[in-house]
Amino acid sequence: MEAEIITIGDELLIGQTIDTNSAYFGQQLGGIGISIKRKTAISDHAQAILDALAEAFSRVDLVIMTGGLGPTKDDITKKTLCTYYQCGYRRDENVLAHLAQIFEARGRLMLETNQVQADVPALCETLHNAVGTAPGMWFDRNGKVLVSLPGVPGEVYHLTEERVIPKLKAKFPLPTIQHRTLVTLQKAESLLSRQLEPFEASLPPHLSLAYLPSFNMVKLRLSQTIQNSDIPESDDIDRYFVLLQQAIVEDVFCLGDIDPALYLSKYLINNNISFTTAESCTGGWVAHRLMQAPGISAVYPGSLVAYANEVKSQELGVDRAIIETYGAVSENCALAMANGVREKFGVDLAIATTGIAGPGGGSKEKPVGFVYIAVCTANEQMCKSFRLFGNREQIIQRSSNAALWMVKQLLKLPTDSAA
Amino acid sequence: MEAEIITIGDELLIGQTIDTNSAYFGQQLGGIGISIKRKTAISDHAQAILDALAEAFSRVDLVIMTGGLGPTKDDITKKTLCTYYQCGYRRDENVLAHLAQIFEARGRLMLETNQVQADVPALCETLHNAVGTAPGMWFDRNGKVLVSLPGVPGEVYHLTEERVIPKLKAKFPLPTIQHRTLVTLQKAESLLSRQLEPFEASLPPHLSLAYLPSFNMVKLRLSQTIQNSDIPESDDIDRYFVLLQQAIVEDVFCLGDIDPALYLSKYLINNNISFTTAESCTGGWVAHRLMQAPGISAVYPGSLVAYANEVKSQELGVDRAIIETYGAVSENCALAMANGVREKFGVDLAIATTGIAGPGGGSKEKPVGFVYIAVCTANEQMCKSFRLFGNREQIIQRSSNAALWMVKQLLKLPTDSAA
Numbered sequence: 001m002e003a004e005i006i007t008i009g010d011e012l013l014i015g016q017t018i019d020t021n022s023a024y025f026g027q028q029l030g031g032i033g034i035s036i037k038r039k040t041a042i043s044d045h046a047q048a049i050l051d052a053l054a055e056a057f058s059r060v061d062l063v064i065m066t067g068g069l070g071p072t073k074d075d076i077t078k079k080t081l082c083t084y085y086q087c088g089y090r091r092d093e094n095v096l097a098h099l100a101q102i103f104e105a106r107g108r109l110m111l112e113t114n115q116v117q118a119d120v121p122a123l124c125e126t127l128h129n130a131v132g133t134a135p136g137m138w139f140d141r142n143g144k145v146l147v148s149l150p151g152v153p154g155e156v157y158h159l160t161e162e163r164v165i166p167k168l169k170a171k172f173p174l175p176t177i178q179h180r181t182l183v184t185l186q187k188a189e190s191l192l193s194r195q196l197e198p199f200e201a202s203l204p205p206h207l208s209l210a211y212l213p214s215f216n217m218v219k220l221r222l223s224q225t226i227q228n229s230d231i232p233e234s235d236d237i238d239r240y241f242v243l244l245q246q247a248i249v250e251d252v253f254c255l256g257d258i259d260p261a262l263y264l265s266k267y268l269i270n271n272n273i274s275f276t277t278a279e280s281c282t283g284g285w286v287a288h289r290l291m292q293a294p295g296i297s298a299v300y301p302g303s304l305v306a307y308a309n310e311v312k313s314q315e316l317g318v319d320r321a322i323i324e325t326y327g328a329v330s331e332n333c334a335l336a337m338a339n340g341v342r343e344k345f346g347v348d349l350a351i352a353t354t355g356i357a358g359p360g361g362g363s364k365e366k367p368v369g370f371v372y373i374a375v376c377t378a379n380e381q382m383c384k385s386f387r388l389f390g391n392r393e394q395i396i397q398r399s400s401n402a403a404l405w406m407v408k409q410l411l412k413l414p415t416d417s418a419a
Numbered sequence: 420m421e422a423e424i425i426t427i428g429d430e431l432l433i434g435q436t437i438d439t440n441s442a443y444f445g446q447q448l449g450g451i452g453i454s455i456k457r458k459t460a461i462s463d464h465a466q467a468i469l470d471a472l473a474e475a476f477s478r479v480d481l482v483i484m485t486g487g488l489g490p491t492k493d494d495i496t497k498k499t500l501c502t503y504y505q506c507g508y509r510r511d512e513n514v515l516a517h518l519a520q521i522f523e524a525r526g527r528l529m530l531e532t533n534q535v536q537a538d539v540p541a542l543c544e545t546l547h548n549a550v551g552t553a554p555g556m557w558f559d560r561n562g563k564v565l566v567s568l569p570g571v572p573g574e575v576y577h578l579t580e581e582r583v584i585p586k587l588k589a590k591f592p593l594p595t596i597q598h599r600t601l602v603t604l605q606k607a608e609s610l611l612s613r614q615l616e617p618f619e620a621s622l623p624p625h626l627s628l629a630y631l632p633s634f635n636m637v638k639l640r641l642s643q644t645i646q647n648s649d650i651p652e653s654d655d656i657d658r659y660f661v662l663l664q665q666a667i668v669e670d671v672f673c674l675g676d677i678d679p680a681l682y683l684s685k686y687l688i689n690n691n692i693s694f695t696t697a698e699s700c701t702g703g704w705v706a707h708r709l710m711q712a713p714g715i716s717a718v719y720p721g722s723l724v725a726y727a728n729e730v731k732s733q734e735l736g737v738d739r740a741i742i743e744t745y746g747a748v749s750e751n752c753a754l755a756m757a758n759g760v761r762e763k764f765g766v767d768l769a770i771a772t773t774g775i776a777g778p779g780g781g782s783k784e785k786p787v788g789f790v791y792i793a794v795c796t797a798n799e800q801m802c803k804s805f806r807l808f809g810n811r812e813q814i815i816q817r818s819s820n821a822a823l824w825m826v827k828q829l830l831k832l833p834t835d836s837a838a
Binding site: 010011012013014015016017018019020022023024025026027028030035036037038039040041042043048052055102105106107108111113114131132152154158210283284285287288291292294295296297300301302303304305306307308310311315345358359360392393 | 640711730809
């Protein structure tokens with residue numbers, strides 16, 4: 001089964017927005033056995049939309065379209081879809097009720113320009129958008145399905161996972177595709193791939209391994225495609241997933257297609273391990289990643305960003321002599337920050353970061369990207385230095401992944417606990 | 420002048436790589452008056468490439484193509500371009516000399532598999548790639564230009580700026596396109612659009628306005644296209660940009676296509692206004708957005724995340740009676756947090772947040788998305804409640820934009836200072 005993606009919006013063409021939705025669709029549709037044949041980005045013009053639609057449907061039976069559904073007049077997707085499907089508008093009562101609810105909750109008056117968001121092409125079925133105002137639209141004519149979604153990434157994720165994927169599975173006969181994903185931190189893709197050469201060579205044809213790298217993190221996704229049910233049981237994906245874990249056992253951070261920070265924070269909640277952070281170069285990013293799990297307040301009282309040296313000494317009790325002798329970017333300072341913040345908040349575990357995120361502040365001895373990370377509990381402590389590369393934002397992201405990895409080392413975190 | 424972009428590579432279609440080159444081309448070509456009519460991503464297959472090329476050249480005279488030029492066997496762009504242009508290969512002496520130089524510098528032997536990188540379609544002109552091995556290729560046949568570039572972003576930037584842009588300027592008579600962008604916070608796109616109806620109606624045909632919304636933020640972009648020099652001076656974009664600002668003067672946060680947090684942090688640095696935050700529901704996100712500017716350490720000593728009530732009282736001096744009487748999510752608590760953290764860090768300005776980010780913790784009186792934000796200086800303070808919607812992440816992002824907006828109100832921030 002093949003599909004095409006059409007993204008609508010001048011902001012993509014003039015380069016004001018980087019298109020992340022397309023990569024998301026590639027992953028999501030790939031996950032249910034639909035491969036993307038082509039992606040097309042076009043402008044907010046009716047003729048461009050009509051042309052792209054006709055061309056796409058000449059090649060495939062499924063088109064996913066995003067963008068152009070807001071209330072302002074430069075959003076013309078709906079009007080053009082009425083032209084394409086030769087139908088008028090209908091006011092959708094469910095969408096109208098949802099809009100009314102949103103406006104009431106915000107204590108704002110609903111204007112006629114808002115109400116028109118409930119007007120949709122008569123031939124479509126609306127897909128309830130619980131996180132936004134514009135509904136998704138599902139057109140099914142002559143065996144060809146068009147799904148039209150808003151362009152806001154959060155709304156795309158919600159509508160795709162809650163509405164579109166289940167409807168596609170019900171509509172089309174799709175192969176069974178299963179995935180098993182694990183997360184590694186700190187080891188480069190090239191080293192992992194060399195280590196996994198024998199494993200990859202051993203894979204039967206219906207299994208494949210993909211490397212999904214980001215900052216100091218590589219997700220490994222093992223996929224199994226079953227067109228029919230004649231795959232022998234001994235070749236099944238779970239057996240190979242165990243072999244994969246065994247081949248790189250030291251490098252596995254956690255199992256599942258999950259943000260490792262979310263995995264760690266759920267582990268801390270489930271095991272009632274309270275924690276805090278004292279961050280210099282990462283500016284609160286480690287804490288922010290760890291506080292995303294609902295229920296985190298049970299184990300997270302709060303944390304401190306300690307940029308200035310005065311804050312490191314006054315708030316964290318870092319001895320001024322340490323900063324004067326070794327500098328704020330030093331193993332001694334990182335450990336003192338971690339121990340200081342742990343005592344301050346009276347928690348089980350503390351993480352501290354101090355380094356040069358750049359672009360300024362680097363020296364020959366301590367260049368941009370040079371970062372110390374310390375983690376400690378009441379009985380143990382650990383500090384490591386890292387030389388990370390990239391711009392300021394990337395160094396902060398890489399530092400936060402390094403911090404997660406260090407917590408795993410200190411707590412001897414299991415990789416297979418439920419996440 | 421219109422162009423199309425074709426990107427080649429399965430990694431884009433399956434979502435393994437996010438396409439950043441396309442946005443880059445949009446910006447670069449837009450800057451010299453070439454607008455991108457369409458962007459198409461296709462797989463590494465000859466027929467897909469041939470089809471996409473023929474279709475693109477049926478619509479425009481300029482096509483930029485990236486990807487598929489490496490030495491491995493799944494890179495078939497060159498072979499396919501020989502088919503398309505009905506020509507054979509020639510070995511390019513300049514490319515060969517460049518390759519020999521690279522291999523000599525690395526102390527490695529050049530193999531025949533490396534030398535074939537110097538073989539290019541006979542009809543193309545090569546574009547010297549100083550930062551990589553694969554040359555760019557320029558085809559100019561029957562008034563239609565095809566530029567084929569490698570996919571590596573660093574090589575794309577080098578070849579585009581040093582080779583492609585100068586050749587395009589020499590080849591085509593180009594219009595001038597200019598953009599003026601401003602950022603608004605807190606007002607809905609639909610309300611802005613109603614307010615701007617007279618302004619939009621007044622725009623001459625060579626000017627256009629686009630709305631680019633995200634969480635409680637709308638960027639407004641005014642664009643001017645001048646095909647020749649007969650536009651009267653009084654119609655110029657800067658005059659209309661002033662009119663645009665006047666039409667929504669209360670809602671403009673800052674001028675320029677800029678993250679408002681970066682704008683604000685640069686303003687604080689330039690005006691030597693030190694600041695800190697005490698964050699509950701936003702978990703450090705406000706501070707993190709504000710510390711992205713290089714040089715921020717001059718005005719930002721650090722900040723506190725105060726999740727637990729004990730941290731609010733012990734670290735920020737919030738009177739326990741306030742929390743018991745009004746609750747932690749209250750105007751009184753938010754103001755006490757802001758004043759407490761300002762004194763703690765001895766800074767000019769403090770921001771405090773307390774609210775229900777969800778998914779749990781909501782009540783009928785204080786539902787998920789109900790957030791108090793307080794800002795204060797030594798002499799002034801301000802607190803407002805907000806009812807924000809979306810998931811946890813979106814509520815945090817919307818809260819942070821609301822906090823920026825409140826700082827503007829308190830400091831009576833000018834919108835036109837250099838950012």
